[in-house]
Amino acid sequence: xxxxxxxxxxxxxxxxxxxxxxxxxxxxxxxxxxxxxxxxxxxxxxxxxxxxxxxxxxxxxxxxxxxxxxxxxxxxxxxxxxxxxxxxxxxxxxxxxxxxxxxxxxxxxxxxxxxxxxxxxxxxxxxxxxxxxxxxxxxxxxxxxxxxxxxxxxxxxxxxxxxxxxxxxxxxxxxxxxxxxxxxxxxxxxxxxxxxxxxxxxxxxxxxxxxxxxxxxxxxxxxxxxxxxxxxxxxxxxxxxxxxxxxxxxxxxxxxxxxxxxxxxxxxxxxxxxxxxxxxxxxxxxxxxxxxxxxxxxxxxxxxxxxxxxxxxxxxxxxxxxxxxxxxxxxxxxxxxxxxxxxxxxxxxxxxxxxxxxxxxxxxxxxxxxxxxxxxxxxxxxxxxxxxxxxxxxxxxxxxxxxxxxxxxxxxxxxxxxxxxxxxxxxxxxxxxxxxxxxxxxxxxxxxx
Numbered sequence: 430x431x432x433x434x435x436x437x438x439x440x441x442x443x444x445x446x447x448x449x450x451x452x453x454x455x456x457x458x459x460x461x462x463x464x465x466x467x468x469x470x471x472x473x474x475x476x477x478x479x480x481x482x483x484x485x486x487x488x489x490x491x492x493x494x495x496x497x498x499x500x501x502x503x504x505x506x507x508x509x510x511x512x513x514x515x516x517x518x519x520x521x522x523x524x525x526x527x528x529x530x531x532x533x534x535x536x537x538x539x540x541x542x543x544x545x546x547x548x549x550x551x552x553x554x555x556x557x558x559x560x561x562x563x564x565x566x567x568x569x570x571x572x573x574x575x576x577x578x579x580x581x582x583x584x585x586x587x588x589x590x591x592x593x594x595x596x597x598x599x600x601x602x603x604x605x606x607x608x609x610x611x612x613x614x615x616x617x618x619x620x621x622x623x624x625x626x627x628x629x630x631x632x633x634x635x636x637x638x639x640x641x642x643x644x645x646x647x648x649x650x651x652x653x654x655x656x657x658x659x660x661x662x663x664x665x666x667x668x669x670x671x672x673x674x675x676x677x678x679x680x681x682x683x684x685x686x687x688x689x690x691x692x693x694x695x696x697x698x699x700x701x702x703x704x705x706x707x708x709x710x711x712x713x714x715x716x717x718x719x720x721x722x723x724x725x726x727x728x729x730x731x732x733x734x735x736x737x738x739x740x741x742x743x744x745x746x747x748x749x750x751x752x753x754x755x756x757x758x759x760x761x762x763x764x765x766x767x768x769x770x771x772x773x774x775x776x777x778x779x780x781x782x783x784x785x786x787x788x789x790x791x792x793x794x795x796x797x798x799x800x801x802x803x804x805x806x807x808x809x810x811x812x813x814x815x816x817x818x819x820x821x822x823x824x825x826x827x828x829x830x831x832x833x834x835x836x837x838x839x840x841x842x843x844x845x846x847x848x849x850x851x852x853x854x855x856x857x858x859x860x861x862x863x864x865x866x867x868x869x870x871x872x873x874x875x876x877x878x
Contacts, residue, residue: 430524432458432517437589439514440524447506448530450481454515457522460484461586461607463514464507469496471566472557472627473593478514481505484572484584484609486550486638492586492607493554493568506532518583548574549613549639551646551659551685553621555596558630558668566594566631569606571619577609584609594631595624599681613644614777615689622680626671633667633683635659643776645688652676659685689778695721697782698751702768703842709758709787713770716751718743720775726756729767732784732799737771763789783809785845795871796863799845802876808848808861812839815865822848823862824875832859 432438434457442448450462460483469477479496481489481504489505491498498504507513515524554568569588577584581600586607588597597604599622608619635648637660646659648667652674659665671678700713711726721743727735738760744752758766766789770782784799797811810822817840824833833850854877861873 432515432522432524434517434520434522437514437516437587438524439512441512442507442509442526444526444531445509447508447532448526449532450505450507450513452530453524453526455523455525457517457519457583458524459516459518459583459586461516461583462507463586463589463606464511466496466498469493469566470557470564471591471594472559472564472629472631475592477565477567477591477593478589478606480586480588480606482570482584482586482607482609484548484577484586484607485570486548486572490570492552492570493565495554495565514589516587518581518585548572549641550637551619552636553596554634554636555594555623556632556634557594558632563632567591567596569596569598569608569621571598571608571610573610573612575612577611579610581605590624592625594626595622596633597622597624612777613640613687615687615779617687619685620681621683621685623678623682624680626678628671628673630668630670633669635665635667635685637661637663643689647686647688649684649686650682651684652679652682689776695719695772695780697770697772699844699846700768700770700782700785701842701844702766702785702787704761704787704789705757707761709761709766709768709789710755711758711768711770711785712753712755713782714751714753715772718752722773722775724754725771725773726758727769727771728758729769730762730765732765732767732786735767735769743772761787761789783807783845783847785843786811787843788813796873798861798873798875801873802878803854804878806850806853806877808833808850808875809845810837810848810861810863811843811845812837813843815839817841818865821864823864824848824850825860825862827858 463478463480466479467476480492487503489503490501494500550572552570555566557564557566585605588604588606598608599620604622640661648657648659695718696716698714702709702711724741725737726739728738729735739756741754766787769784771779773779794814799809820837822835823831837846859875861875863871
């Protein structure tokens with residue numbers, strides 16, 4: 430039979446023997462099929478759909494498992510008389526049942542995709558809990574590998590809705606049961622889609638595979654405003670209840686957010702910006718540059734919303750050495766121009782430098798503390814268009830005690846200097862004294878929050 434593009438089709442195996450799904454589809458049919466499992470009891474006792482996909486790890490494992498199919502045991506067999514559902518994403522596809530598709534006995538044909546061994550995956554099972562009775566109701570799987578796309582294609586599996594409990598994955602306005610996407614980056618999120626649950630107790634079970642150290646996952650419950658760490662090398666559970674409060678059964682109640690806890694090794698030692706004719710030259714220096722892929726130069730006109738303006742490939746310094754980079758802004762705008770540098774690691778993690786500001790139409794000389802109030806404990810002092818020389822900086826508290834004292838050697842242009850206290854500053858108001866050439870003193874009031 431022909432399966433029209435963008436549609437499901439229900440097909441029955443009319444042979445007296447099992448057939449192998451991988452031998453009956455053409456290239457336009459998604460690498461996925463779904464069957465009805467009456468033993469997938471759930472909260473309603475009606476059964477549920479089980480999906481098999483080439484994208485899972487291992488390939489063709491049941492999602493969810495626990496009814497007629499054993500967890501993590503691959504299956505491409507469609508039994509005699511069994512109906513199965515397929516979907517075509519790319520275009521009109523064909524399913525052709527033929528003699529060579531038959532399987533002998535109970536043999537399983539397992540043809541894993543090439544990237545299965547290196548894929549990371551997280552499977553989520555929804556269980557209905559009634560006293561001491563726990564029944565599998567539904568489930569889904571997300572697989573991560575750089576060979577996949579974050580767009581919905583024939584590597585993903587569109588979910589068929591059960592008559593009762595449904596727990597799918599929301600992606601691009603579609604609900605999936607198997608999602609194949611690129612390798613996890615920091616702050617990646619799985620958005621679950623929960624439907625048709627009833628007032629009772631439930632349990633979520635998370636099973637993870639092949640995740641590297643340094644990556645953590647947090648399951649967030651929007652209804653209870655709680656967060657729980659997901660075990661990245663095994664199984665973890667989360668019990669919850671659906672009550673009379675409509676928010677307890679909200680479709681978007683649960684998400685999983687990934688965080689990379691491996692710190693970036695690179696250290697920004699300085700960032701400066703100097704006006705050159707109608708352009709602005711930005712320079713930054715780093716130390717301990719290890720496993721850094723690139724740097725992005727970001728710009729803002731008000732110091733809040735930044736836009737990527739340029740990119741620099743990292744030198745690939747693997748010996749913990751220092752490096753200096755520069756970039757010329759040939760689109761400098763009238764007024765204030767703010768810059769910051771974003772370092773990006775080989776794993777996709779990122780970190781920002783301090784912010785430096787250059788004023789094109791207001792080149793007045795002086796000192797600026799930015800941001801003020803200070804919120805991260807570090808005081809960034811920007812020297813604007815002052816002559817080269819030695820400047821002494823002191824930070825005093827309300828009692829007149831010297832909290833920080835530092836000598837800065839200023840060359841020229843606009844340069845931001847980070848002043849880091851030896852101990853954490855308590856919240857309050859401080860005075861920053863800057864003494865320069867000709868015994869001129871500038872005092873700036875600094876608020877620490």
